[in-house]
Amino acid sequence: MTTAATPAATACPSCHAALSPGARYCHRCGRAVGAKGDRAIWIIAWGTVALFIALIAYYVHNRSTAAAGPDMANAGNVGPAGPTTAQQPGAPPDISNMSPRERFLRLHDRVMAAAASGDTATAERFAPMAIAAYGMLDSVDADLRYHAGSLYVQTGAYPEALALADTIQAQAKNHLFGDMLRLEVAQARKDLAAEARSRKAFLDHYDDQLALKRPEYSEHKAMLEDLRKQLQGN
Numbered sequence: 429m430t431t432a433a434t435p436a437a438t439a440c441p442s443c444h445a446a447l448s449p450g451a452r453y454c455h456r457c458g459r460a461v462g463a464k465g466d467r468a469i470w471i472i473a474w475g476t477v478a479l480f481i482a483l484i485a486y487y488v489h490n491r492s493t494a495a496a497g498p499d500m501a502n503a504g505n506v507g508p509a510g511p512t513t514a515q516q517p518g519a520p521p522d523i524s525n526m527s528p529r530e531r532f533l534r535l536h537d538r539v540m541a542a543a544a545s546g547d548t549a550t551a552e553r554f555a556p557m558a559i560a561a562y563g564m565l566d567s568v569d570a571d572l573r574y575h576a577g578s579l580y581v582q583t584g585a586y587p588e589a590l591a592l593a594d595t596i597q598a599q600a601k602n603h604l605f606g607d608m609l610r611l612e613v614a615q616a617r618k619d620l621a622a623e624a625r626s627r628k629a630f631l632d633h634y635d636d637q638l639a640l641k642r643p644e645y646s647e648h649k650a651m652l653e654d655l656r657k658q659l660q661g662n
Contacts, residue, residue: 442563454591529572532561536575543582555583570596571644574605581612589613602633604652605644627659 439446440454447454526534535558542550562568562576573592580589589609597606607630614622634656638645645652 443565443568528561528565532558532565532572533575535561536579539579539582551582555579559583569644570600570603570605570642571647574609574644577605577609578612581609581616584616586613586617600642602629602637603642604630604633604637607633608655627662631656631659 443454445454535554539551539554539558542548542554558579559576562572562579565572568576573596577589577592577596580586580592590613593606593609593613596603596609607626611623611626611630614620614626634652638652
């Protein structure tokens with residue numbers, strides 16, 4: 429007996445944006461919506477976030493009766509002079525009092541800092557939390573999409589990262605963050621042809637885009653300037 433095909437999703441299960449017929453990725457957040465295996469991944473991610481939030485709630489509930497000691501959320505160290513602000517390796521950042529945007533960006537920064545220092549265990553631990561936090565956002569912009577895309581690159585989810593690059597430039601033609609995401613994917617894949625195309629696109633669009641004085645360009649001015657110098661030197 430022939431089994432009927434599963435109907436295509438009409439809305440993204442993460443951000444609830446309406447999907448085009450046959451869409452494989454959400455045009456808003458970049459989540460893959462066509463692959464069956466994606467459901468299990470997101471169930472695990474959401475479960476991890478729920479556990480993390482439960483741990484924070486448990487800590488806050490017991491804080492008034494607990495003896496003075498290191499703050500689990502802040503991960504401060506305690507010495508003879510009292511608590512310090514240094515964070516213990518692998519400890520979660522304090523996100524209990526943050527806005528959804530701040531929570532996502534803090535988790536993103538935790539993953540990227542761990543990856544940059546070679547701490548792959550911590551990066552792998554927090555990446556699902558950061559991606560799930562992105563899915564909880566009520567609204568997203570080019571800056572948030574770029575940060576989510578960089579997480580996807582870090583975890584090897586290249587189609588999702590490229591989908592976000594497409595979305596960024598669909599809403600803002602030639603936006604530099606779209607070129608940057610494609611460049612990061614190409615470098616991660618060691619795709620020299622795609623890397624050359626992305627490098628050329630970034631440099632070709634750079635001056636015209638900077639002239640638009642977008643807020644995200646001002647916020648990441650140093651990063652953009654450093655990348656331009658690096659690409660011009662290659």
